[in-house]
Amino acid sequence: xxxxxxxxxxxxxxxxxxxxxxxxxxxxxxxxxxxxxxxxxxxxxxxxxxxxxxxxxxxxxxxxxxxxxxxxxxxxxxxxxxxxxxxxxxxxxxxxxxxxxxxxxxxxxxxxxxxxxxxxxxxxxxxxxxxxxxxxxxxxxxxxxxxxxxxxxxxxxxxxxxxxxxxxxxxxxxxxxxxxxxxxxx
Amino acid sequence: xxxxxxxxxxxxxxxxxxxxxxxxxxxxxxxxxxxxxxxxxxxxxxxxxxxxxxxxxxxxxxxxxxxxxxxxxxxxxxxxxxxxxxxxxxxxxxxxxxxxxxxxxxxxxxxxxxxxxxxxxxxxxxxxxxxxxxxxxxxxxxxxxxxxxxxxxxxxxxxxxxxxxxxxxxxxxxxxxxxxxxxxxxxxxxxxxxxxxxxxxxxxxxxxxxxxxxxxxxxxxxxxxxxxxxxxxxxxxxxxxxxxxxxxxxxxxxxxxxxxxxxxxxxxxxxxxxxxxxxxxxxxxxxxxxx
Numbered sequence: 460x461x462x463x464x465x466x467x468x469x470x471x472x473x474x475x476x477x478x479x480x481x482x483x484x485x486x487x488x489x490x491x492x493x494x495x496x497x498x499x500x501x502x503x504x505x506x507x508x509x510x511x512x513x514x515x516x517x518x519x520x521x522x523x524x525x526x527x528x529x530x531x532x533x534x535x536x537x538x539x540x541x542x543x544x545x546x547x548x549x550x551x552x553x554x555x556x557x558x559x560x561x562x563x564x565x566x567x568x569x570x571x572x573x574x575x576x577x578x579x580x581x582x583x584x585x586x587x588x589x590x591x592x593x594x595x596x597x598x599x600x601x602x603x604x605x606x607x608x609x610x611x612x613x614x615x616x617x618x619x620x621x622x623x624x625x626x627x628x629x630x631x632x633x634x635x636x637x638x639x640x641x642x643x644x645x
Numbered sequence: 646x647x648x649x650x651x652x653x654x655x656x657x658x659x660x661x662x663x664x665x666x667x668x669x670x671x672x673x674x675x676x677x678x679x680x681x682x683x684x685x686x687x688x689x690x691x692x693x694x695x696x697x698x699x700x701x702x703x704x705x706x707x708x709x710x711x712x713x714x715x716x717x718x719x720x721x722x723x724x725x726x727x728x729x730x731x732x733x734x735x736x737x738x739x740x741x742x743x744x745x746x747x748x749x750x751x752x753x754x755x756x757x758x759x760x761x762x763x764x765x766x767x768x769x770x771x772x773x774x775x776x777x778x779x780x781x782x783x784x785x786x787x788x789x790x791x792x793x794x795x796x797x798x799x800x801x802x803x804x805x806x807x808x809x810x811x812x813x814x815x816x817x818x819x820x821x822x823x824x825x826x827x828x829x830x831x832x833x834x835x836x837x838x839x840x841x842x843x844x845x846x847x848x849x850x851x852x853x854x855x856x857x858x859x860x861x862x863x864x865x866x867x868x869x870x871x872x873x874x875x876x877x878x879x880x881x882x883x884x885x886x887x888x889x890x891x892x893x894x895x896x897x898x899x900x901x902x903x904x905x906x907x908x909x910x911x912x913x914x915x916x917x918x919x920x921x922x923x924x925x926x927x928x929x930x931x932x933x934x935x936x
Binding site for chain 1: 649652653654657659660661662663664679680682683684715719721742743766893897899900901904907
């Protein structure tokens with residue numbers, strides 16, 4: 460199993476380490492020629508969404524990535540990655556996201572919570588995080604809430620969290636993503 | 646600051662990796678930086694080149710000016726306080742700054758002590774010329790490190806020396822046997838636990854950026870190849886002929902720092918780079934402040 464990790468800016472190495480711990484191969488996507496390799500899934504990591512969006516467009520990656528996701532390539536976006544998937548950005552996931560929803564760095568926090576279909580007491584690290592304001596279609600479902608706000612969702616092969624599973628040792632969400640890929644391939 | 650807060654602050658720095666943090670002096674410059682792809686901005690009244698030219702005492706910026714920049718952009722906003730100036734840091738925390746740079750670019754407020762950064766909830770980045778300085782700052786609570794370089798010169802040589810020295814000292818620690826680490830800690834004048842962490846992990850426990858004298862996409866790519874995890878650009882952008890274009894080119898150069906063909910294209914037609922002065926021509930070595 461080979462997973463593309465968008466490596467334009469942000470915490471992409473942390474995702475690679477988690478996936479490698481689970482036995483998956485990864486490669487970094489920094490430009491179009493990287494993207495053209497065969498792949499079974501895609502990670503959109505945390506970082507600054509404004510930077511990543513600008514680089515996606517500037518490097519000609521926006522359309523090919525959007526197209527691949529629409530055709531069913533499994534994708535997992537965390538924090539800035541969730542923003543990229545949302546309405547108004549790549550727009551492949553039917554969610555409307557509020558950026559910096561918890562304010563500045565003093566509003567960053569760590570908690571634990573349940574994620575539907577995955578388990579209880581998952582560590583959740585929110586860094587200047589967004590949350591999902593609204594789910595815009597019935598094929599997209601909320602997987603987790605913190606203080607009444609949606610912080611994880613899934614729509615077909617697309618998985619998104621407002622928090623950063625790549626920063627905590629718990630591997631269940633990455634494991635879930637690999638299962639999603641396995642099901643998509645079979 | 647409890648451990649959880651310290652982790653969150655280190656983790657914010659992780660999100661900035663692979664990015665460019667740009668010095669800005671007005672909301673308009675901040676917007677240009679954000680549009681060009683800056684992952685954060687450093688709000689200050691005068692960029693280092695002008696601080697250098699003006700001389701005198703340089704201090705924390707007017708909080709109103711910083712707030713103007715916080716309102717202008719959605720990316721993290723950093724600001725500088727003087728080395729050892731606890732009250733300036735408290736003021737910056739009160740306006741909810743995302744990161745404080747306890748910086749040698751400003752006039753030091755204390756010739757001996759740095760701020761006890763563990764007493765704050767907001768994160769701190771500090772400059773370092775070598776591994777010992779870096780580990781001392783981390784022990785004081787810094788959650789991000791940058792090279793000092795020589796700010797406001799447009800001359801990358803000092804940032805290169807600091808990054809090379811730090812990386813070679815890290816490699817040396819990695820190669821040591823465990824019973825040699827106690828002596829190494831003594832020589833580095835740094836806490837044993839941090840020395841041990843570096844020995845076991847081959848890196849600092851926090852993110853390490855390059856800063857001081859970066860002026861071109863090639864400078865940024867050089868620092869990334871030497872092991873920087875991201876780049877601060879101070880005077881280099883808004884002291885140049887075409888800030889918008891240069892800023893965007895440096896952002897792309899940091900992402901694709903190993904692709905010489907792309908770097909060649911990015912380096913074309915950027916207009917004039919900041920003129921720059923070299924280390925021998927300046928009287929004030931900012932890197933010698935705060936050890």
